[in-house]
Amino acid sequence: MDAELRKRLKVYRAIDNNHRLNILTTLFDEPDIAFNDLARKTEIERGLLAYHMGVLKDVGLVESEYERRSKKSSKYRLTNEGIEILKEFKLDEISTKKREG
Amino acid sequence: MFKSLQEARKSIQEKRRELERRVGETSIIVVLLGVGNKGLERRRNLDEKLEEVGILSLVPEDDFAPDVAPSLTEEAILERADVDLIFINVESWGSATEFGQFHDKRDIAPKLRVLTPYKYHPIYGSSTSYLTDLYLTHTVKYGHVYAYDNSSRSAFPTSEKIVITIATRYRRLVALGKI
Numbered sequence: 001m002d003a004e005l006r007k008r009l010k011v012y013r014a015i016d017n018n019h020r021l022n023i024l025t026t027l028f029d030e031p032d033i034a035f036n037d038l039a040r041k042t043e044i045e046r047g048l049l050a051y052h053m054g055v056l057k058d059v060g061l062v063e064s065e066y067e068r069r070s071k072k073s074s075k076y077r078l079t080n081e082g083i084e085i086l087k088e089f090k091l092d093e094i095s096t097k098k099r100e101g
Numbered sequence: 102m103f104k105s106l107q108e109a110r111k112s113i114q115e116k117r118r119e120l121e122r123r124v125g126e127t128s129i130i131v132v133l134l135g136v137g138n139k140g141l142e143r144r145r146n147l148d149e150k151l152e153e154v155g156i157l158s159l160v161p162e163d164d165f166a167p168d169v170a171p172s173l174t175e176e177a178i179l180e181r182a183d184v185d186l187i188f189i190n191v192e193s194w195g196s197a198t199e200f201g202q203f204h205d206k207r208d209i210a211p212k213l214r215v216l217t218p219y220k221y222h223p224i225y226g227s228s229t230s231y232l233t234d235l236y237l238t239h240t241v242k243y244g245h246v247y248a249y250d251n252s253s254r255s256a257f258p259t260s261e262k263i264v265i266t267i268a269t270r271y272r273r274l275v276a277l278g279k280i
Binding site for chain 1: 129
């Protein structure tokens with residue numbers, strides 16, 4: 001099976017999860033959000049959030065920066081692929097509705 | 102347009118099922134637990150090989166947010182995450198303690214695949230340690246304790262071979278709806 005199909009399977013597996021969908025739409029609304037703020041907004045406990053971010057990073061939908069200088073906090077944003085997958089499933093429109101609502 | 106995440110999720114599941122049906126395969130999530138230094142290097146190499154065959158593989162030291170204490174992430178993963186398989190290579194007192202804490206938890210045990218140097222395996226080895234005894238209990242209750250030899254001096258497979266073989270077969274069985 002070609003690498004592209006394998007990658008697609010991994011992405012679908014990754015986004016077939018309510019917590020991770022919630023994270024993706026939150027990141028669409030608030031790029032470069034700090035880990036602790038993301039935990040608060042998504043209401044996902046921090047240990048579990050660390051795992052879900054790991055999954056999303058592993059399939060290339062999310063990227064992060066870790067700042068050691070200030071509060072040693074990670075910040076997260078969607079990659080271009082992450083934005084594309086949101087658009088494919090119209091999750092960007094749900095985010096927009098959430099903002100407008 | 103989808104009104105909610107739930108509707109979007111249904112669409113994702115339909116597309117996922119359609120693709121899986123078409124290619125006859127699926128994707129699973131595995132976590133590789135173990136110790137640092139040489140063990141970490143080995144897990145990183147294994148992580149790459151699993152990714153190459155389309156398995157979503159996570160090494161806690163590299164993949165999980167450093168904002169959270171590792172013990173909290175591990176507990177969350179083991180008890181509440183949608184992980185398919187957890188491979189644990191018990192190579193130190195630290196990982197032995199961890200294994201002792203969660204090996205008998207009903208939500209965790211079915212996902213665990215334990216790797217041990219063959220000397221400490223309760224059936225194939227000759228050790229009489231507490232850990233080997235714990236392995237024996239786990240084997241009897243749940244199975245899935247595998248003996249390896251990374252020196253390749255015996256007939257036992259390497260830990261890498263065990264993980265790749267088990268993970269790819271598990272994925273195949275999930276794809277066929279047998280798990």
